Amino acid sequence: MDTTMKKSGLRQHFLNWYNNTTLIRSDAQIQREKYLFGTLGIEKGPEFNRWALLPAAVLIQLSVGSLYAWSNYNSPLDSLMWGADNFKANPSLAQAPNVFYVAVGFFGLSAATLGPWLERRGPVQALLLGVTLFMLGHIVAAIGAFTQVYALVFIGYGCIAGIGFGLTYISPVSPLQKWFPDRRGLASGFAVAGFGGGTTVASYYISYLITTYGVGYSFLITGITYAGIMYTLIPIFRVPPPGYTVKNIAVDVVKGAEAVVASPVNSPVSSPTREKAEKSEKDVVVIQEDTNIAIKDLFNRRDLLELVTSMDFILMYLMLMANSITGLLIVSRLSNMVQQLFGKPAYEGTTMVAINSLVNMAGRIIFSSMSDIFGRRPMFIFTLTVQIASIYGILASAHQGVYGGFLFCIFCATMCYGAGFGLIPAFLADMFGAKMTGATHGFILTAWSFDGVVGGLIFTAIYNSQIHKIPGTTLVDPASYDVDFYWVSAIVIMGWIVTVLFVRTDLKARFLPLHKGEIIRSRLFGSLFLIGTFGIRRMTKDEEEKEWNEYLIKAQTGQVIVGKLLNGGRPRGVTAGSA
Template sequence: MLSAFDRERSVAPPGFSRWLIPPAALAVHLCIGQAYATSVYKNSLVKHFDASQTEIGIVFSIAIVMLGLSAAVGGTWVERNGPRKAMFVAASFWATGFLVGALGIATSQLWLLYLGYGVIGGIGLGIGYISPVSTLIKWFPDRPGLATGLAIMGFGGGALVASPLSRQLLGLYDSGYDSSVASSTASGNALVLLFLTLGIGYFVIMMFGVANIRVPAEGWKPDGWDPASVKAKPLVTTASVSAANAIKTRSFWLLWVVLFCNVTAGIGILEQASPMIQDFFREAGGKSTVAVTAAAGFVGVLSLFNMAGRFAWSSTSDLIGRKPIYMVYLGVGMVLYFLLAIAGHSATALFVLLAGVILSFYGGGFATVPAYLRDLFGTYQVGAIHGRLLTAWSAAGVAGPLIVNSFLDAQGKPGTLTAEAYRPALFTMVGVLAVGFIANLLIRPVPEQYHEPATPAEKEVAA
């Protein structure tokens, strides 16, 4: 049955518009972006399973670790089989993860939630995340940053859809649940119905992407675009590097460090977003009841910055280059983290602005890295290389919360701390970004010894 999704059956016919590809990619990324909305029902799961915050939080950590591992292991398979089959497999795993998770909630078996949403759903996350990326880059060789930004923007914005939708569904399935009350929790039955609804609904939406995705015909290029112009840009190659060779290069591992540092610093904000704004708002003179409301709105604002940064900054990278844009992410990020630590508590608006720009860099880093890989290694197996690089996300998903929580646990309970208590963690993030900044400066073009033999078409371009 899967042969219906083979690459050769998804080649675009003559006259096909490449602008139909980003919506197909968005259909997948908006769905898997739900992973950022798990906090909506976290307290309800804690109550239902009579578990700790940490025990429930592990579900998200497992999903992120599996995202990186499945992307790394499955990247070459995705390249070989094409985006249509990969997106179908991703939709199947993602939906199945919700269904198995629903079974775990219905039977009060926490391990089934780990297996479902964490392991099975996490595999769907990883395959779904990378499946449209290399296709987008091949459709938009003239503007790879814009193309990947359009799709990966959906992953950052997935929570904007999933958060209010989940609250509305929980309220529909449980009349006693009030989404406007922070302490309100939904029943186990409502959680089961929520997971079933999301699993089925997301599968249907992702199948829209499966039906509409296409790969360009051999030798296709945009009207008016000259492949020879690629050579005029620093760090951009017209050669091809395989995934196996890419991981042997110094540039790959330097970029791994860059992504790890950028993501670790971003998660430093995401991990404590709600309690941090409450603590800073209270210290700035706000009332505690207003602080809770401000925290809820602040998380939504961060999602907007995260989503907008993925498109705006990655598009900007097409103009100024990938290496310079990462110098902005990491260098300006250091300054912003420093200002957040010493002055963020002085005014709520200043705190929100600083944190928002930091999160826009976090999102921009994700959206720009596929184009950076394309510049360094070519389009040959860029999806597989991207999958291997995403192990940096898995590592950062563990390191970021660990760094922040280890500092805060020594200071007291989040939600009752002062701005001074957050400073050690924030200053540590300045150091993390500094490491990434240096790594980015050291990135150089990939040596020719790692290039694949040139095809006749590539030799013609070179000539």
């Protein structure tokens, strides 16, 4: 009995942790936050303007973007730990890239675990915790370098700083999506742009510190200086007051939902319970204001676990995983590849890492801004297509010794990699509402972490088993990378197929209940295809409209609850939105 009760209590605690994403603020706090420094308790001075969040977010992300400059640590750290001559003779001893992968893993774990907490406590508390862990992790890593204990570097930078990286990264994203419901793509791009561009500054900064003071002091100085910058920016962040709208667009609006509510519903059937509707001569149901709330509730659900286990989220998860893996593995090894494949000096490796970070940053801003015009899904299809071509271009250029072609393909892949992170917060806000962005964004970043940890370790293991040098030179044979890039390309191709065929963005494809035997559906060339035990069936436009109108009418009269038809209706499928 006691064991059962404990399990039940733990389960309830787990559900409460993830499903409770409500931020509670007093009227006095909301009033104070009208002022720029209101989060510090100051009710005077300049008033807060949402545009102040953009440069603040960029600077925060520039600081945590130092994670992408890790490749500058690879050779110096391994040389310090194993001895320079020993490591040069035995490059398979390398462990430094694995520190990066561990940091990526804890980055995603913290984002997924603490995303709901961020929504409950607000960005100020989240940033305070994240920045503090970022600084402490660097200090522990510095101690590990000073004492030549690799485990402390893994614990400090990989675990503690990794958690700080993750929480600090997602903290600016959520408030920006809430303050800019009219420009989600732009806000999304700026919210994460600095993370991609942070390597530009950090590459030279870290390289200079390593050369001048050594690896240990580089960790120490980097952690303290970046933390100091971020601490000064924290008071700017906050979330909008209740009822906040821009151009009549509310914070928690799933893309397309407002159009459904504002439009009349053509009803092919009569309903005896239609007490809150008015019927015209053309048998049109006009949804009244109070029933609009019920209709919106179909699209603006609050159950986080329901969202992250829905088919929509799972497909987007696979899409982001495929879009991230190439750029992530390149970023962590670029400096090494430039030196080992083409014989370039260390300073050029640092320069290429810096340029690559600018490309990463540009991809985040350019593609996310374009997505406000062309849509999020088309942008993802484009980025995945370019990455497939880039992978084989990288291999061909490396084998032929064409340095310029190699860099061009690297930069193309990196720009598309950055684009994915600029696009995904806005895409999540479109699909699930901006109020859930902090939590859903945290969860979906585990796709990136999975790439970094599992993909990175596999990549390293295969590379170490394949590595061999070109006879008579100190250069690594490009063939050492062939197997790795082949399996990476297979994952990107899988993501392209998923995005083109199965990622749905229109409400009908997402919310119409499943048919009997249906497994998944695809919107292709404007038509909805149902795939299941019955094979593949194309729905006609008339069938779509009829089922959609029936669905909305039943929602209006309270006969639809999370995708099931009540009052004698046969359950048509699983939770609404998961199909």
